[in-house]
Amino acid sequence: MTSDTLPDIQTEADIKALVDSFYDRVNADPLLGPVFNDVAHVNWAAHLPRMYDFWSGLLLHTNRYQGQPFAKHIPLPIGSGHFQQWLHLFCRTVDALFAGAVAQEAKLRAGNIAHVFETRMRTVNNPLSIL
Numbered sequence: 001m002t003s004d005t006l007p008d009i010q011t012e013a014d015i016k017a018l019v020d021s022f023y024d025r026v027n028a029d030p031l032l033g034p035v036f037n038d039v040a041h042v043n044w045a046a047h048l049p050r051m052y053d054f055w056s057g058l059l060l061h062t063n064r065y066q067g068q069p070f071a072k073h074i075p076l077p078i079g080s081g082h083f084q085q086w087l088h089l090f091c092r093t094v095d096a097l098f099a100g101a102v103a104q105e106a107k108l109r110a111g112n113i114a115h116v117f118e119t120r121m122r123t124v125n126n127p128l129s130i131l
């Protein structure tokens with residue numbers, strides 16, 4: 001399908017398709033896969049539903065996600081290369097499945113949050129970096 005014929009993100013099923021497809025790519029990625037599976041030992045059966053709630057909250061304005069996502073990332077051995085790859089895979093996933101205003105919003109929000117996480121992680125792990 002070309003971007004002319006792709007649907008926008010509109011339903012919970014769309015959110016699930018986006019998240020499932022994104023983490024399939026993450027799992028297969030040689031840079032990011034090991035962080036999730038070998039370092040964090042992510043329990044996917046628990047993580048994926050949390051991510052449906054998170055993205056549904058941002059894009060469909062539901063209110064199920066109650067969490068503090070940043071804290072989970074502090075101990076991870078990730079830097080700007082990881083965040084760049086994360087965002088690249090996320091945007092590619094969105095573009096492969098969806099097109100429209102909400103799809104654009106998804107990429108924008110992902111980019112903003114990735115940027116905030118990356119900056120905050122640098123500060124948390126090296127407070128002198130902001131001086």
Ligand code: HEM
Pocket residue numbers: 032035036040041042043047050051054066067068069072073076078082083086109110113114117
């Ligand atoms: C290199 C980039 C990233 C890596 C390696 C990463 C990895 C992880 C890991 C290992 C967890 C913990 C999963 C668990 O509970 O077992 C997690 C949780 C989470 N991540 Fe990321 N993440 C990245 C970027 C992001 C970004 C940019 C966002 C938001 C747009 C995000 C949103 C979340 C959320 C919402 C959770 C769930 C936190 C909770 O348990 O409430 N992550 N991530």
